[in-house]
Amino acid sequence: MKTLTAGESLDIEVGSGLAPYVEATALRLGYAEQLFSVQTDGSRFRVTARAPFDREAIERRIAHALYREKIRVESAPLRARFLELLSQR
Amino acid sequence: MIPLRFRAELPPIEEPLVVRLRDRPTDDFHDDREAALIGIAEGWREYDFNGFSLRIEAEPGQSLDGDVVLAFPGRPIVHRLIRARSHHNTFLVTERCDQLCLMCSQPPKQVHLDLFAQFGQAALLAPVGATIGISGGEPLLFKEQIFALIGNTLSVRPDLRFHVLTNAQHFDSEDGPFLHGRARDRVLWGIPLYAPDAADHDAIVVKDGAFARLFQSVATLAKAGAQIELRTVVTRRNAALLPRLARLIATELPFCTSWALMQLEPIGFGRMNWDTLFHDNSVDFGPVARALNIALARDIDVALYNFPLCTIPEEYRTYAPSTISDWKQKYLETCQGCSLKTRCGGFFEWYDPDRGFARVGLE
Amino acid sequence: MNVWPLRFTDVGRDALLFCDEAGGFFRSDDAFLERYANDILTEADRDFLLAGGHSFEEEGDRHHVGFAARWAKRQFVPGPLEYIILVPTLRCDLACRYCQVSRVNANARGFDWNEATLNAVLALIDSLTSERIKIEFQGGEPLLRLDLLSRVRDFCRRRFRSAEFVVCTNLQKVSEEAWAFLAAADTFVSTSFDGDALTHTRQRTLDPAQTATFLSNLERAMTTLGTGKVSALPTIDPDNPPAPDAIIAGFARLGLRSIYLRPVNYHGFARKRFGQGDQQLWNAYYDRFIDALIAYNAHAAEPMEEFYFTHCLRRIFRAGHHGHVDMRNPNILGADYLVIDHDGTLYPTDEARMMTRIGQMDLSIGSVFGGLDQEKLQILNANSDNNFHEDCGQCVFQPFCGVDVIDDLSRYGRIDLSRHETAFCRRHTALFTRIFELIYTDDAATRRSLAAWLGVPAFDPALAPVHK
Numbered sequence: 001m002k003t004l005t006a007g008e009s010l011d012i013e014v015g016s017g018l019a020p021y022v023e024a025t026a027l028r029l030g031y032a033e034q035l036f037s038v039q040t041d042g043s044r045f046r047v048t049a050r051a052p053f054d055r056e057a058i059e060r061r062i063a064h065a066l067y068r069e070k071i072r073v074e075s076a077p078l079r080a081r082f083l084e085l086l087s088q089r
Numbered sequence: 090m091i092p093l094r095f096r097a098e099l100p101p102i103e104e105p106l107v108v109r110l111r112d113r114p115t116d117d118f119h120d121d122r123e124a125a126l127i128g129i130a131e132g133w134r135e136y137d138f139n140g141f142s143l144r145i146e147a148e149p150g151q152s153l154d155g156d157v158v159l160a161f162p163g164r165p166i167v168h169r170l171i172r173a174r175s176h177h178n179t180f181l182v183t184e185r186c187d188q189l190c191l192m193c194s195q196p197p198k199q200v201h202l203d204l205f206a207q208f209g210q211a212a213l214l215a216p217v218g219a220t221i222g223i224s225g226g227e228p229l230l231f232k233e234q235i236f237a238l239i240g241n242t243l244s245v246r247p248d249l250r251f252h253v254l255t256n257a258q259h260f261d262s263e264d265g266p267f268l269h270g271r272a273r274d275r276v277l278w279g280i281p282l283y284a285p286d287a288a289d290h291d292a293i294v295v296k297d298g299a300f301a302r303l304f305q306s307v308a309t310l311a312k313a314g315a316q317i318e319l320r321t322v323v324t325r326r327n328a329a330l331l332p333r334l335a336r337l338i339a340t341e342l343p344f345c346t347s348w349a350l351m352q353l354e355p356i357g358f359g360r361m362n363w364d365t366l367f368h369d370n371s372v373d374f375g376p377v378a379r380a381l382n383i384a385l386a387r388d389i390d391v392a393l394y395n396f397p398l399c400t401i402p403e404e405y406r407t408y409a410p411s412t413i414s415d416w417k418q419k420y421l422e423t424c425q426g427c428s429l430k431t432r433c434g435g436f437f438e439w440y441d442p443d444r445g446f447a448r449v450g451l452e
Numbered sequence: 453m454n455v456w457p458l459r460f461t462d463v464g465r466d467a468l469l470f471c472d473e474a475g476g477f478f479r480s481d482d483a484f485l486e487r488y489a490n491d492i493l494t495e496a497d498r499d500f501l502l503a504g505g506h507s508f509e510e511e512g513d514r515h516h517v518g519f520a521a522r523w524a525k526r527q528f529v530p531g532p533l534e535y536i537i538l539v540p541t542l543r544c545d546l547a548c549r550y551c552q553v554s555r556v557n558a559n560a561r562g563f564d565w566n567e568a569t570l571n572a573v574l575a576l577i578d579s580l581t582s583e584r585i586k587i588e589f590q591g592g593e594p595l596l597r598l599d600l601l602s603r604v605r606d607f608c609r610r611r612f613r614s615a616e617f618v619v620c621t622n623l624q625k626v627s628e629e630a631w632a633f634l635a636a637a638d639t640f641v642s643t644s645f646d647g648d649a650l651t652h653t654r655q656r657t658l659d660p661a662q663t664a665t666f667l668s669n670l671e672r673a674m675t676t677l678g679t680g681k682v683s684a685l686p687t688i689d690p691d692n693p694p695a696p697d698a699i700i701a702g703f704a705r706l707g708l709r710s711i712y713l714r715p716v717n718y719h720g721f722a723r724k725r726f727g728q729g730d731q732q733l734w735n736a737y738y739d740r741f742i743d744a745l746i747a748y749n750a751h752a753a754e755p756m757e758e759f760y761f762t763h764c765l766r767r768i769f770r771a772g773h774h775g776h777v778d779m780r781n782p783n784i785l786g787a788d789y790l791v792i793d794h795d796g797t798l799y800p801t802d803e804a805r806m807m808t809r810i811g812q813m814d815l816s817i818g819s820v821f822g823g824l825d826q827e828k829l830q831i832l833n834a835n836s837d838n839n840f841h842e843d844c845g846q847c848v849f850q851p852f853c854g855v856d857v858i859d860d861l862s863r864y865g866r867i868d869l870s871r872h873e874t875a876f877c878r879r880h881t882a883l884f885t886r887i888f889e890l891i892y893t894d895d896a897a898t899r900r901s902l903a904a905w906l907g908v909p910a911f912d913p914a915l916a917p918v919h920k
Binding site: 337388 | 503518773907915
Binding site: 017067 | 456489872
């Protein structure tokens, strides 16, 4: 298990299925993530640790953030439909 | 046991008679609907009803003041439809039913005697603020008449409440306006749900599709904001399913007003099938406890009906109100001197200790 | 099958907590997340989600109806105005260390209701549509104006079908007339007791003899008024807190079963000075306190609770649990409760009154003489829910949480910070994280406390669903 030291960077590749969510994920991590900073070119992340940080943990956090964004986008119509139904009652 | 019928000598009537008995005429006395006591002799009470004599045989201690009775031409009996001093007044409106529940205390019969007009008259004579039970059979086989009975009564007597026991096989979306109207806050719909899945529930009520139809009805009730009481008779057939049922109620029926877990009543099919159905909670309270804990934690107002307090662990007794109706309630010899007796509903009149709870009485 | 949007958070090695927007939750793992996010759920996944209320087959089916009902129940809908906090006087006979802003000296003039204010207050109360009312007398020390309290109480008793009164008093000087007033069945006492005599002296009375007087009054209240009618709240200085065990023992000895821990509420300069580190210190102390409660309850005949922890725990399991004005969603201000100050000014909350008083920001919303300032209320209420907030929308705790616009304004002067930068969010994230830790702790002592706090005989493991 590799640990990044503060200031050290790491590139994380993103599978094509998650590519549409990279920009929004990077934006969100940019202001919400305390432990590392994130940059992206649209298809992969460059992560820079602010404090010593376990590499696998960073990868897991990035994956989670991407999934959150994917779930949010894909479930948006269902959610909108639900709120519409409630407002009709 | 409190008598629900008395021997009587009737005035000459051609139609069924509904009349309220009064010990003395009040200011608002209605000649056409009330009878006033004029004398008591040798166990018989004589009432003046519109100039005719109505005589009823009743024990001296028995108060009949304010009671509403029903009589049929040519039959020397009056039925107490409403007992003014009781909280347990129920109209048995039909004995037909479209389910055949394994533990039914009132097994269905094909014959139906239509007394809706008489029930309507009786309801109007109920004491102020009373709750009137409507039971069967399945009352909503006569949905139109039941809705009319409730609607008409509430329009004249908005102080009354109804508690209707129904298998919820008959509500449709067009019932919305009735359910949402005056009935919404005055009617509690008591609905039996026995299992958390269609296969088990349908098997217990002996009707295919009952589970699905019940949920369809309940959705209609929920949308109208109706008050729903779920009722689950605990038997050996469903005891193990209770924790799952609790979860289902909290998850899919969170709008229900309350949930009653009921011990088996040894009468009708309940008596016939007692040995295969009776779940002895004095020996195994586990599944009931679990159901209670799950439902309570999730804000379902759950109560144990017809459970003698000594048959359940101490910390659960607060959830077991006294529920056995006064006229069919009894206490055992063991109950004499019991410190919980005043809080406890005791046993059904037809309970047989030899086939019942393994453990009764406080230790 | 349609799965309702699931939020999730990391709760340990390969462990995730999932939650839908109606508050249905379960624990699972990264493998499930992958199947869910990539829409390759197994049969077992589908069965689990359906039974848990996290999905439905078609609109209007029992799963859909149940979810909608639970979601709707979670939204707080304010009823009519029926809870009013009154400040008949700002004067107080104590000078507690951290109470510079909400009091003046006992002999100060011009800080009490005058006759016109009293009449306007009664007129406002008279105009309410509700059939019941709850009045909370605050101060200052309200018992300094027992005459005003009596007139308000007499009026409310005549005017409403049911009325309840809470007197928030320091129980320092209680006349026999005051004891008689407090003895009424509809009147309750709320006081501050900082846990033990030493701390109480240091923070409040500055004099052991005064503290002794207070303690004897508190004991008298408990014995003569009854334990059900008295509540006491300790104020905690996170820099110098009493040991949790000492507070618990102190409260238990008095017969008090509920402890509502409050951190010292710094304002203005003091808050800036103690600002951020404060929150971490507080969270750490609060954690230790909960541990101590669990240890205590493991053996105690009568369990103890921390009021706010219990409240938030109940919000997780009970969709309709909206009984606390500080924690609900949406948190509509100026609707079902209101604060009326010593000069007749109206405020949405007591915190808003403080902020206005120290000149930080005018959060008054009208006066008893001119009525509610609807325009200002609209502005305050424009951001009263967390349902559509971008940060909250990704948070598993959103259905249980709330918003506190006044707290954000008071700390930051703005409400548009990203949520995790706010004290409210940090405090509640820590709190809910802790609660879920306990829910998933398979240990007899923890479950015993959870059951007591939920008010159930036992905590059933099915209340903590896990899916693998």
